[in-house]
Amino acid sequence: MPLRKLAIIVCAAGLIPAGRWASAQEPGNTERADRGGRGRGPVQRQLLYAAVPGRVDDIGFGGVGILVFDAGRNFRFVKRISTWDYPAAQSPENVKGVAVSAPLGMIYVSTIKRLAAWDLLTEKKVWEQTYDGNCCDRMAVSPDGKTMYVPSFEGSNWYVVDAATGNLIKKLPTPDSLGAHNTIWSLDGSKVFMAGLRSKVMSIADPKTNTVVQTVGPFANNVRPFTVNGAGTLIYANVNDLLGFQIADVKSGKVVYTVQVQGYGWARERLTGHGCPSHGIALSPDEKEVWVTDGSNSSVHVFDNTVMPPKQIKSIKMRDEPFWLTWSADGKWAYSSSGDIIDAASKQVIAGLKDELGRDVQGEKAVEVIYQGGKLVKAVDQFGVGQVMGPRS
Secondary structure, X not given: OOHHHHHHHHHOOOOOOHHHHOHHHOOOOOOEOOOOOOOXXXXXXXXXXXXXXXXXXXXXXXXXXXXXEEHHHOOEEEEEEOOOOOOOOOOOOOEEEEEEEOOXXXXXXXXXXXXXXXXXXXXXEEXXXXXXXXXXXXXXXXXXXXXXXXXXOOOOEEEEEEOOOOOEEEEEEOOOOOOXXXXXXXXXXXXXXXXXXXXXXXXXXXXXXXXXXXXXXXXXXXXXXXXXXXXXXXXXXXXXXXXXXXXXXXXXXXXXXXXXXXXXXXXXXXXXXXXXXXXXXXXXXXXXXXXXXXXXXXEEEEEEOOOOOOEEEEEEEOOOOOOOEEEOOOOOEEEEOOOEEEEOOOOEEEEEOEOOOOOEOOEOOEEEEEEEOOEEEEEOOXXXXXXOOOOXX
């Protein structure tokens, strides 16, 4: 049977019901830590949710759906949540973004054509929307979980959206950030960072007024993936034609450092993904390290962020070209879109994601969700944002 047809059959909601992966694998399970019956209370569970296809529309890296992996069981595959079914002759819509509202208990998946929400406990779709006849890129959810900023698919505006219903609140034009692409909401809720892939300038919105209040840049080239520190005062950005990253100061609005990966070259013909040598950057939760991808060499490079400019300290080989990085909530693991799970302390790959068919799972759209006693208590942003709110000690 052709791979595409096999993947679609496996993904069909009727053939892999959620109940098949029930009991201890379910998010709502309240399995006790002591199996002898002397329970110590409900355990905490770290689950990694990966929305696929997350490598353009290629179903060979996990098929179609939201795949769930258990960090506490060496990232073992748990189940597949059905999203959309496609006829065998039709290419699926590649997933563009994923985000979670912990207060609402919902996970959001955007594609080039639509944005939809699922209840994480029931795994039922809650709503689905399109805007202007197409849809969306990488969105961000407000800290209170009620509102989303959703970039139009490489358009000229962001959509301000009610996270509970998907209803449009406002269309926000960003004339300085062309090709709406990536979005980060600051931890304190005061800023929304918006980057367009055809722009050297980044826009910052005030979510109280839903207006652009500042721009940052210009960067050396068009801005690609980026992250920010927890205080929202520094931007770390990949840009086209740079193996490495730039750092911008939000207060001044200017780029203050350009950091190049040392000891490695890059060649455009070796890039199979996004056409830029570094497409993925993340801060460790304690902000002591910056991790950046290297597509040309299928590697991740680690920088000491306790000094400025950050100093390169380690390079780690991936099983394939990495396009994205994010972190676990506790800072123990870095997640690469190549499907590699990296131990942060040893800087070694300790696991690789595989689906129920044994295929390597790859994708740029993954978020970690923490459950306690069957309740969702925390979700990690897909952008690897630093978690230090004030000055670092």
